[in-house]
Amino acid sequence: MEFADLNISYSAIAPEIITSLTGVAIMLIDAFSKQGARRTNALVAIIGFGLTLAALAGLWTGTWTPFGGDYFSGMVVVDHMRLIFSFIIVIVGILAVLLAGQFLKDEELPAGEFFSLVMFASAGMLMMASAGDLVMVFLGLETTSIATYILAGYRKYDVRANESSLKYFLLGSFATAFLLYGIALVYGATGTTNIVGIQKAIASGAINYPPLLLIGAAMMLVGFGFKIASAPFHLWTPDVYEGAPTLVTAFMATGPKAAVFAAFLRVFAVGFSSPTTGVGETLQETWVSVLAVIAVLTMTIGNVVALTQKNIKRMLAYSSIAHAGYALVGFVTGDFGPVAFYLLAYAVMNIGAFAVIQMLARPGDRKTEISDYAGVGFETPLLSFSLAIFLLSLAGIPPTGGFIAKFFVFRSAWESTPGLRWLVIVAVINSIISIYYYLYPIIVMFFRPLPAGFSKPKVGAGVTAVLVLTLAGVFFLGLMPDRVLGALNQGRGAARVAIQEAFR
């Protein structure tokens, strides 16, 4: 291969470069400042994310690199889908950094490592979103995972956090192994790791040994299924989410999930969508129906088990599983639009909810039982009304972002193919179930009496900013979703077309 064929373009990976460099810079600042420079580091992280956003905007407008191309010999792609998921990832990163200030201060934890780990995790996520090659997917996934394993155990003297971190590490590695093995088999079958290359190989029928491809795809499905916490690969989620610091839980449930969805979509909706030939058709039909079943299982198990939870973090962990299920309903339509919108809305409302919980739970996450919140409703109106709004949004009650997200997913699934309409009905029944447990904390907060000895939590500037941003986001997505939906529509590109035709 000629050097020129690599098609090197540093601006195409500018977001990843900026995030990684910011992570390094934070480590250096931390090393050379006398006492952990929390504020400086937070500021640097925010600036880093700001520059990343600028780089993404530059890519979006096409000022630096032509749109729709691929770079580094197909490793990196620049298209709408990548950029939209990258935006979600950066938004999650910014919210996490804003939340982290108070967490680190209250618990007297070192700040430098935390912020740099968030930056590195985000860099990994951005890589997953931009990956045009299975190798790149794997690299991004590992970068993200290792950083989040450490973040989950960031309270290193807390037994629950240790358990959470170790569980996450062991099961995460297990899932990664599945994914890697799947990649190897797919490579064996198609002779390439490039996602578009795989699609072409399948379309041309040049498969070395068809069963190999199917087994490989199945293993990748398992790997991705683990990472997005879909049933039956969800068992790690509640323990990990409960044990990790609240802020890290919020981060894990939104950012990495969105990134994995991006890679998952690209591999399956692009790579494995070649309806023309025998093995391609089998593959596509199989993964679509398997995913439909997984979506049903994920929604139902998530929602039904959430009904019985007494701990709010565990409840939201199961709710997170259920939401992955709704996003999967969008996934099987083959359009990334509903999935991306869903994950964006989910990120905003979920981080908002966890921000309130971080405050109400107090340092060390001491109060995470739902009954701990009895009567706080009118005592801390900002926190409790915000939490109520986020919960109603998670339940999909208008006029919130959660409603539009569900509506968009249901609408797309109904539109895509008559064969999948039953999924919409199942999803609606699930939404009804979910309303019960989302209402429960509201009941406890507002309708129950306040026990004696309640002291108001002090809400710092960072958390206030997060609440303002997420509340604005929930209502923006709920009342004026046109801008975001328009951007998603613009990007209904290659990813969609192939699969849509397959259904018709």
Added chain:
Amino acid sequence: MESQIISIITFLPLLGAAALLLHGIFWGSRGVEKARLDEQYRWITLFFTIATFAVSLATLGYFDQSQAGPQMVMRTPWITTLGVNYFVGIDGISIWLVILTTFIMPISVLASWRVTKRVREYMIFMLVLETGMLGVFVSLDMFLFYLFFEITLIPMYFLIGVWGGERRIYAAIKFFLYTVVGSLLMLVAIIALYFLNGATSFDIIEITANISSGRLTISHNVQLWLWLAFALAFCIKVPLWPLHTWLPDAHVEAPTAGSIILAGVLLKMGTYGLMRFNLPMFPEVSRDMAPVMMTLAVIGIIYGALVAMVQPDMKKLVAYSSVSHLGFVVLGIFAFTEQSLQGALYQMLNHGISTGALFYCVGVVYERRHTREIADYGGIATPMPGYSTVFLIVALSSLGLPLLNGFIGEFLILIGAFSSSVPYAKTFAVIGALGVILSAVYLLWMLQRVLFGEVQKEENAKLQDLDWREKAGLLPLVAMAIIMGVMPMLFLRATQPAVNAVKDAVETRIIRAAK
């Protein structure tokens, strides 16, 4: 102005809620004493609800009584990618319901004057609720309609849950879950209808027109499912027997104003929906299902009345009387004649006035004695003559005494049902008429036990009669009951063209189907 007036009416209460929020933020922390602040909150809310009522009366000036279609419409693209328009307007079916809503709200605020717990939040929820209810009646886009339909749930849920009685948590959650189950299935039906209509818009008027002109034909099977989804949502709201069980709980536990609004307006969202969606959009299925619906309605009439008769609790009695009265409305809707539909619409307004007033009356004595047991009262006409007169008139209007509003509605419904071509309609009308007698029994019996006779209990001997605030709340209701009983055409003329359009939509399609 003409095209904006509907939006102004709808969002004026929301503006009031914002005003309360800001007022609280600016003045709440300045050491002003709580009682004074609360008083200000009440007056601000009263001001905004009266202003909304005043503006809503202005629609009468713009309204053309000879037209069937929507008027004062405003239609602008809202979420273009999803095909959603902000499309509002009123026609003969909705105009009086809008005015009923804006009329009931100031009265509910007056009825809440003695609420002292978290007054600001209470009033904010009331105002948000008003915007939601008005939005339901003025929306001409299915998406918008659904949005407002759901939004009304949240403030009502809080009103019951925070300011309600002892079993408020149970009642609030039951209310929420029941309604949500129906409305989410309706959402699926809305999405399906949107795609059936070519995925262009959620425009109710356009879809209705396409269906009645035959441009959009839906297979009978699909129609049935869509009809069921819509009907379930609305029948839970009405509530039609056997979906009514949330209602007594919600009514009994809700604060007085909550009950007034619930009975006065929220239940009408159900019957309104049946008239707006089920009848004109799925005429054949409506026709097929009419005997079933009429059976359920008649069961509701009789069952509600019988259960009301044995209630020891006044509020529960009035709540069950609602089940009975709304049964009449459903009976009228599914008889498909001009009289019955007009009567159903009229009865919705009557029920709003009369039952709202009944709940108000129960609330008045509850505030004084903190009990709703009929047995705890007796002979209170002696200490409270003014109150007793009002209660008597209101009860008589509810039971359908001629020259009061209830009579007109029930009479029209029964006449209409009698001349209806729906199978067994005459039988239903006869059985339904029994409900009128039963309602006289339970209401008069309650009045006798509560108002008349000797004062049995010492506490009742020195009860205060109505104060200026209660008079200000109750007298308009009484006045309306009399006006609507004496001059029905004042109201029915405006509704006639739209009601006939609904009737024609059902009839023409059935004739076409028969050919």
